[in-house]
Amino acid sequence: MKKVIVVGAGMAGLMATRTLHEAGVEAICLEARPRIGGRTHTDNSLGVSADLGAAWIHGPIGNPFTPIAHELGIEYGETDFINRSGNVVQAYGKKGEPLDMVEYTAGHYAGAAAFALQSGSLLVDPPESAPQSLADGLASLPRPEGMSQAKQFGFDFWVDLHLTYLCAADRETINWNLMDTTVRLPGDDYFIYGGGYKAITTHLADGLDIRTGVEVTQIAYQDSGAMVESSAGTFAADFVVVTVPLGVLKADVIKFSPSLPTKKQEAIQRIGFGQYEKVVLRFDDFYWPRDKQRLISFHDPAENEPQLFPLWFNIGYYTGEPVILAYHAGALARFINEWDDETLVGRATEALRQMTRNETIPDPVGYVRTGWERDPFSRGSYSFDHVGQKAGDRDTLRQPVGRLYFAGEATHPHFNASAHGAYESGIWVARQILKNYYGNVTFSI
Ligand SMILES: Cc1cc2nc3c(=O)[nH]c(=O)nc-3n(C[C@H](O)[C@H](O)[C@H](O)COP(=O)(O)OP(=O)(O)OC[C@H]3O[C@@H](n4cnc5c(N)ncnc54)[C@H](O)[C@@H]3O)c2cc1C
Structure with a gap:
């Protein structure tokens, strides 16, 4: 045989x-x-199933994992990334002030529309010097005039940070002309936690x-x-x-x-081949809004640093346990990968305190971090x-x-x-x- x-x-x-x-x-x-x-790796050391690699069934309609998860009785719940429902994301401004989420979410939609408009018009009427990178494409992106600051944050998040995180790469390196070759399956993503x-x-x-x-x-x-x-x-x-x-x-x-x-x-x-890293923190209690799936921070960066800890995912929304994770992609991931565990966990906790304007948040009782970039059997994320x-x-x-x-x-x-x-x-x-x-x-x- x-x-x-x-x-x-x-x-x-x-x-x-x-x-x-x-x-x-x-x-x-x-x-x-x-x-x-x-690159699927579930950690259970914090008392919940925390996926350190793939965590979502991206686009459950037509996805082979949807029937498998169903058949195995694995618990999962929807994540509303664009905040369609209007109340599952909370974003915070430069000083940790909660942003008006109606305005902010309108920015998401305006960003998605501007992106589609730009991609379409470049196809119909290609300029002499076509954009090569996402950074080039963003430079000439049509922007609605008179946006409030909250709407502007939502707009920038959707056309920039959101995409660099999806690609786990920097806007200067992402190929603008191949962006439509990656197909997303339909439906709100399922976060699998059981x-x-x-x-x-x-x-x-x-x-x-x-x-x-x-x-x-x-x-x-x-x-x-x-x-x-x-x-x-x-x-x-x-x-x-x-x-x-x-x-x-x-x-x-x-x-x-x-x-x-x-x-x-x-x-x-x-x-x-990009970089995308997570740090998962367990606290003795919820020190962030328990009813939000995601928290987004536009806090002013520290001197000589990029703006770190912009994205948080509340695992506790699904599990009821006070566990939250912060994630970094591209240059931000490479930046934090230079830090030892103490620095990373200390800085993450400090960022959470700043974002929620609560200086009394104690240190976490446990943590797990990823190291996909340095792992010899992955050497990056995807x-x-x-x-x-x-x-x-x-x-x-x-x-x-x-x-x-x-x-x-x-x-x-x-x-x-x-x-x-x-x-x-x-x-x-x-x-x-x-x-x-x-x-x-x-x-x-
Ligand atoms: C942080 C992160 C978050 C992600 N989030 C999602 C998500 O939410 N949803 C989603 O759908 N996808 C997500 N992904 C992507 C998804 O995890 C990967 O696309 C997928 O798991 C890759 O599977 P693979 O079999 O191609 O590669 P891998 O899973 O990497 O498998 C390759 C295997 O080869 C082994 N190997 C390497 N070198 C050798 C060697 N010399 N000899 C023998 N074995 C070797 C490795 O150990 C590994 O087990 C994420 C990935 C990461 C890193």
């Missing part, structure tokens, strides 16, 4: 292994970390041959098969599926023999479309080279940067192998 080695037990690796396994193929999944899940993504990955891994703590260092591939070198020895395979993050491919730490084709290497370097990237680069990345196949979020043509994109890419790659080498097979997925 033919054997497939799948490298990485994140969402893509799990689904590639599962699809092959269910089709009756011997598939072994090698995972460097001592755990499965990759067991988190771990409940899903544990379910998907059930019955599979997954070897954790096995780091792959070298893959030699030929027309007839491949040899995979790892910390647990050499594995012979008929096919190999590589699902490691783009950050790992960029760092060139897995040696391919022969080298990957130049076209693929160039695509790997051109596609962007892919984004970088200035200079070509429209076909993701397709080039996912194309097989003989018996060497590729999957993972960065290879997905339109659901990149998501857990469901990784999930689909794993199924797709397994089906390619089955179609190309096994003839007609039936699937139970």
